[in-house]
Amino acid sequence: MVDVTPADAVPPAEVGEVELYHPHSWWTKYVFSQDAKVIAVQYSATATAIGLVALVLSWLMRLQLGFPGTFDFITPEAYYQFITMHGMIMVIYLLTALFLGGFGNYLIPLMVGARDMVFPYVNMLSYWIYLLAVLVLVSSFFAPGGPTGAGWTLYPPQAIMTGTPGGQDWGIILMLSSLILFIIGFTMGGLNYVVTVLQGRTRGMTLMRLPLTVWGIFTATVMALLAFPALFVACVMMLLDRALGTSFFMPAIVEMGQQLQHNGGSPILFQHLFWFFGHPEVYIVALPAFGIVSDLISTHARKNIFGYRMMVWAIIAIGALSFVVWAHHMYVSGMNPYFGFFFATTTLIIAVPTAIKVYNWVLTLWRGDIHLTTPMLFALAFIVTFVNGGLTGLFLGNVVVDVPLSDTMFVVAHFHMVMGVAPILVIFGAIYHWYPKVTGRMLDETLGKFHFWVTFLGAYLIFFPMHYLGLMGVPRRYAELTDMTIMTESAHHLNSFISIMAFIVGFAQMVFLFNLIWSIRHGREAGGNPWRATTLEWQTPQTPPAHGNFGKELPIVYRWAYDYSVPGAKEDFIPQNVPGDFAPSRESA
Amino acid sequence: MAVVLVLVLIVVGSVLFHLLSPWWWTPIASNWDYIDNTIIISFWITGIVFAAVVLFMAYCVFRFRHREGNRAAYEPENRRLESWLMIVTAVGVTALLVPGLFVWSRFVTVPGDATEIEVVAQQWQWSFRLPGKDGKLGTSDTRDVTADNPLGVAPKDPNGQDDVLVQAADLHLPVGKPVKVLLRSIDVLHDFYIPEFRAKMDMIPGSVTYFWFTPTRTGTFQVLCAELCGQGHPLMHGVVVVDTEQDYLAWLGQQQTFAQLSAPQQSGSVNQPPGKIMASNLGVAAISRLSRSAQ
Numbered sequence: 001m002v003d004v005t006p007a008d009a010v011p012p013a014e015v016g017e018v019e020l021y022h023p024h025s026w027w028t029k030y031v032f033s034q035d036a037k038v039i040a041v042q043y044s045a046t047a048t049a050i051g052l053v054a055l056v057l058s059w060l061m062r063l064q065l066g067f068p069g070t071f072d073f074i075t076p077e078a079y080y081q082f083i084t085m086h087g088m089i090m091v092i093y094l095l096t097a098l099f100l101g102g103f104g105n106y107l108i109p110l111m112v113g114a115r116d117m118v119f120p121y122v123n124m125l126s127y128w129i130y131l132l133a134v135l136v137l138v139s140s141f142f143a144p145g146g147p148t149g150a151g152w153t154l155y156p157p158q159a160i161m162t163g164t165p166g167g168q169d170w171g172i173i174l175m176l177s178s179l180i181l182f183i184i185g186f187t188m189g190g191l192n193y194v195v196t197v198l199q200g201r202t203r204g205m206t207l208m209r210l211p212l213t214v215w216g217i218f219t220a221t222v223m224a225l226l227a228f229p230a231l232f233v234a235c236v237m238m239l240l241d242r243a244l245g246t247s248f249f250m251p252a253i254v255e256m257g258q259q260l261q262h263n264g265g266s267p268i269l270f271q272h273l274f275w276f277f278g279h280p281e282v283y284i285v286a287l288p289a290f291g292i293v294s295d296l297i298s299t300h301a302r303k304n305i306f307g308y309r310m311m312v313w314a315i316i317a318i319g320a321l322s323f324v325v326w327a328h329h330m331y332v333s334g335m336n337p338y339f340g341f342f343f344a345t346t347t348l349i350i351a352v353p354t355a356i357k358v359y360n361w362v363l364t365l366w367r368g369d370i371h372l373t374t375p376m377l378f379a380l381a382f383i384v385t386f387v388n389g390g391l392t393g394l395f396l397g398n399v400v401v402d403v404p405l406s407d408t409m410f411v412v413a414h415f416h417m418v419m420g421v422a423p424i425l426v427i428f429g430a431i432y433h434w435y436p437k438v439t440g441r442m443l444d445e446t447l448g449k450f451h452f453w454v455t456f457l458g459a460y461l462i463f464f465p466m467h468y469l470g471l472m473g474v475p476r477r478y479a480e481l482t483d484m485t486i487m488t489e490s491a492h493h494l495n496s497f498i499s500i501m502a503f504i505v506g507f508a509q510m511v512f513l514f515n516l517i518w519s520i521r522h523g524r525e526a527g528g529n530p531w532r533a534t535t536l537e538w539q540t541p542q543t544p545p546a547h548g549n550f551g552k553e554l555p556i557v558y559r560w561a562y563d564y565s566v567p568g569a570k571e572d573f574i575p576q577n578v579p580g581d582f583a584p585s586r587e588s589a
Numbered sequence: 590m591a592v593v594l595v596l597v598l599i600v601v602g603s604v605l606f607h608l609l610s611p612w613w614w615t616p617i618a619s620n621w622d623y624i625d626n627t628i629i630i631s632f633w634i635t636g637i638v639f640a641a642v643v644l645f646m647a648y649c650v651f652r653f654r655h656r657e658g659n660r661a662a663y664e665p666e667n668r669r670l671e672s673w674l675m676i677v678t679a680v681g682v683t684a685l686l687v688p689g690l691f692v693w694s695r696f697v698t699v700p701g702d703a704t705e706i707e708v709v710a711q712q713w714q715w716s717f718r719l720p721g722k723d724g725k726l727g728t729s730d731t732r733d734v735t736a737d738n739p740l741g742v743a744p745k746d747p748n749g750q751d752d753v754l755v756q757a758a759d760l761h762l763p764v765g766k767p768v769k770v771l772l773r774s775i776d777v778l779h780d781f782y783i784p785e786f787r788a789k790m791d792m793i794p795g796s797v798t799y800f801w802f803t804p805t806r807t808g809t810f811q812v813l814c815a816e817l818c819g820q821g822h823p824l825m826h827g828v829v830v831v832d833t834e835q836d837y838l839a840w841l842g843q844q845q846t847f848a849q850l851s852a853p854q855q856s857g858s859v860n861q862p863p864g865k866i867m868a869s870n871l872g873v874a875a876i877s878r879l880s881r882s883a884q
Contacts, residue, residue, distance in 0.1 A: 076820040076821070076822075076823065077820050080817075080820060080822075149820065150817070151817045155778055155816075155817070157776065157777045157778070157794060158776075158777035158778065158817065158818055158819050161776070161777060161819070163712045163713075163776075163777065163818070163819030163820060163821065164819045164820065165820060167819075251731070251793075251794045251795025251796075252730075252731040252732050252794070252795060253731065253775065253776050253777075253794050254711070254731055254734040254741075254775045254776060255712070255776050256712070257736060259732070259734070264795075265795075266795070267778060267793050267794065267795070268793055268796070301653075301661065302655075302660075302661045303661035303662065303663075304663065304664070304665050306664065306665070306666070306667075307665075307666050307667070307671050308665060308666070309666065310666070310671055332780065332789055332790050332791055332815075333791045333793075334772070334790060334791045334792065334793045334796060334798035337693075337696070337697040338697065340693050340697070341690055341693065341694075344686065344689060344690060344693070345686065345690070348682045348685060348686045349682070351678070351682050352675060352678050352679055352682060355674075355678040356671070356674065356675060356678070358642060359671075359674045360671075362642060362645055362646050362649065363667075363670075365646060365649035365650065365653065366649050366653070367653060367661060367662035367664070368649070368653045368661045368662075369653065369655050369659045369660055369661040370649070370650055370653050370654045370655055371655045372592060372650070372654060372655070377592065380592065380596070380646065380650070383642070383643075383646060384596070384599060384643055384646075387638070387639055387642050387643065388603075388639060391635035391638060391639055392635070394631060394634075394635055394682070394685055395628065395631050395635070398627070398631065398685055398686060398689035399689060399690070399693045400623075400624055400627055400689050400690075400692040400693040400696055401624065401627050401628055401631055401689060403621075403624060403696065403787065403788055403789060404614075404621075404624055404628075404784070404787040404788070404789070405628075406789065406815070407780060407782070407789070407815035407816060408815070457595070460599065464603060464606070465606065465610070465612070468606075468610060468612035468613065469612060471612070471613065471614050471628075472612055472613065472614060472615060472784070473614065473615055473782075473784025473785075473813075475782070475813055475814075475815050477817045477822065477823075478822070478823035479820070479822070479823045480823045480824070481823070482823075483824075483826065484811065484813070484826075485810075485811045486615045486784045486785075486811065488611070488612075490611050490612070491612060494612060562665070564661060564663075565660050565661035565662070565663055566663055567663055572660060572661070
């Protein structure tokens with residue numbers, strides 16, 4: 001485990017270095033750039049911009065739910081368009097793009113000791129196609145009939161029928177086209193991330209010395225490359241159903257008294273395809289978060305991550321298992337009920353490697369030297385929200401418990417806590433952690449703490465009580481919570497409270513954005529390694545790292561990424577590229 | 590220190606909220622108290638784990654927060670501890686899963702004496718069909734849906750003639766008798782959901798899905814649609830009334846059968862849905878647009 005290899009034991013490079021593409025103009029340096037770091041910033045900025053749209057949409061939804069009947073412009077059509085676009089933007093265009101396109105691009109080459117991604121030109125194309133996908137998505141706001149209101153799951157037949165906003169207008173067509181573009185763009189980037197991790201590592205960087213951030217992003221990317229094709233075919237088939245009148249997902253249907261010309265298709269086939277993508281997607285978002293938060297905790301607790309090998313295998317096990325649990329989203333879909341036995345079992349098995357990760361995070365804190373920096377605060381908040389959301393997953397995954405809770409606010413609360421709040425808290429922590437490397441300056445600490453407390457406590461107060469509305473039986477995706485006998489007066493008050501908290505949390509994000517922009521010029525100078533971290537991105541000769549990352553010589557790696565507080569060493573951290581044996585005896589390993 | 594305090598407060602606050610808040614499930618009205626029990630088991634196990642993890646974290650932050658001169662311990666792995674944690678977790682997960690699967694097997698095993706009834710959904714209303722004196726529901730097909738036969742009951746099936754149709758009105762059920770609910774939709778996905786019965790299931794056009802339950806107390810219960818079905822989704826309410834045997838029979842006596850309802854209108858183009866006529870004259874791509882704009 002603590003294998004510190006003497007310098008002469010690091011194998012020589014097998015192939016010489018390939019000359020990088022050198023930009024000649026401002027355009028090729030900052031716009032059509034092939035530098036993974038610039039592409040990362042482009043991905044992150046675009047994802048943040050579209051994420052703000054989704055944030056505003058969530059306010060509009062909460063206005064309607066918290067204060068029904070007060071805002072006339074939020075018609076049921078508009079409400080369904082808001083929830084659909086909010087969900088799709090958050091899951092695909094924000095979280096997936098930011099974790100893989102943003103953090104993946106920035107961190108993979110730096111952390112594995114590479115000068116850039118292995119296919120820089122394809123990497124650049126990946127971003128521009130992503131941008132095109134975002135623009136197509138945004139254009140649906142301005143198309144006749146507006147964006148689709150089919151719900152982010154886009155279930156046919158309603159997704160392409162008149163009763164759903166955008167179903168027979170442009171909305172659904174633009175949504176499906178945008179997803180197809182996104183998948184094409186992602187595949188270009190994804191192949192890059194995988195090949196770079198496998199082939200681009202510097203000398204001495206064995207797989208079992210990779211920081212967990214890289215393991216998380218790498219595994220998530222492999223999963224995405226396997227899962228997105230299922231969504232791709234589902235989108236193409238639905239597009240054909242909608243545009244050419246085929247019947248992949250459309251059975252015989254009578255719509256408003258009229259027999260439609262479809263026949264023989266299977267709506268539930270779409271659900272299987274969608275969730276074959278959709279469940280791995282949850283972990284495509286979660287695994288990078290797992291990886292990043294492991295590194296944040298280790299660095300800021302000045303202690304090695306506890307049980308590194310177990311952490312790696314848990315990531316791989318979760319990735320593999322997540323491909324055989326998809327139908328737990330479909331317990332009440334009308335599929336053969338005997339599937340429930342299988343999928344409940346696989347789903348609950350996945351809780352074991354996930355729990356191991358949680359134990360190892362908190363055991364890393366045990367006997368650490370915990371610095372309560374802003375990134376550390378976000379990491380702690382991640383554990384709280386992730387444990388909370390993960391445990392309610394045990395309710396929904398346990399097939400019979402899902403029956404009353406499915407399609408209620410319990411589900412909304414659960415997935416927001418576990419794949420909304422938790423990963424986004426990691427994103428915030430990661431931004432506070434790596435911003436100094438990207439810009440050379442620290443983010444403001446006071447604003448950061450304010451942002452943290454409001455976001456964490458506010459989000460918890462939004463989603464924790466929401467579970468109980470679901471337990472009461474309040475369904476999700478209701479534009480109007482009126483005339484329902486199960487809803488007490490106090491439940492309506494709770495809804496108003498949740499809405500007010502949502503506005504406050506949203507406001508705190510404006511403070512964060514201000515901090516991001518203000519600190520570029522006015523933040524405290526960071527230096528090359530402000531957190532005294534061990535991984536390679538902090539050992540670059542320049543900060544921000546120049547094109548090619550590491551100057552003349554690539555670093556050579558002598559140790560794992562977690563040599564913090566090694567007994568006998570002078571400093572409480574030893575960077576990966578420092579040779580020499582400071583390690584204690586192997587018995588602790 | 591604020592962090593430690595907040596972490597503890599989160600645990601205490603969450604537990605108190607769970608115990609004291611007025612938001613809880615609606616009183617049950619079916620045999621599925623097994624499901625409620627499984628939820629209670631889940632709350633106990635997960636609640637303990639949540640409290641344990643967060644309180645442990647709070648303790649770590651309190652005890653091992655940075656102070657001048659502190660240095661972290663160096664302990665990469667601890668095989669024994671990791672194995673133990675894995676075993677304990679596996680036991681906990683099993684304790685959740687086993688009762689869950691046991692109850693699920695009840696849920697999917699319909700008792701032999703259950704009466705079959707049918708719920709038919711369309712945008713955005715509920716209709717119901719009960720077997721007549723022969724105790725059998727006639728077959729049905731979306732292609733048989735016409736203005737005079739809105740549920741698409743097969744016109745030639747003798748079993749369907751005495752079926753009792755309840756169109757866009759309240760359904761009544763006798764208390765204490767197991768019911769197998771057959772679920773059908775003629776347009777998009779819907780989901781037949783009554784919170785007090787705890788059970789729900791999607792309805793899929795082109796398929797018949799089902800679940801079963803036994804109503805355990807009389808009363809009036811609201812039906813909600815639990816699967817997004819277009820812009821009328823939140824208003825797609827219905828009513829199920831659970832009656833005593835006597836009241837139920839009285840209600841049943843007032844309902845009309847399929848044969849009664851379709852008798853006066855047997856002439857005309859009943860068997861030829863309008864869409865089909867147009868389809869034979871026009872191209873396929875054009876027709877789907879036309880039939881929609883025709884409304």
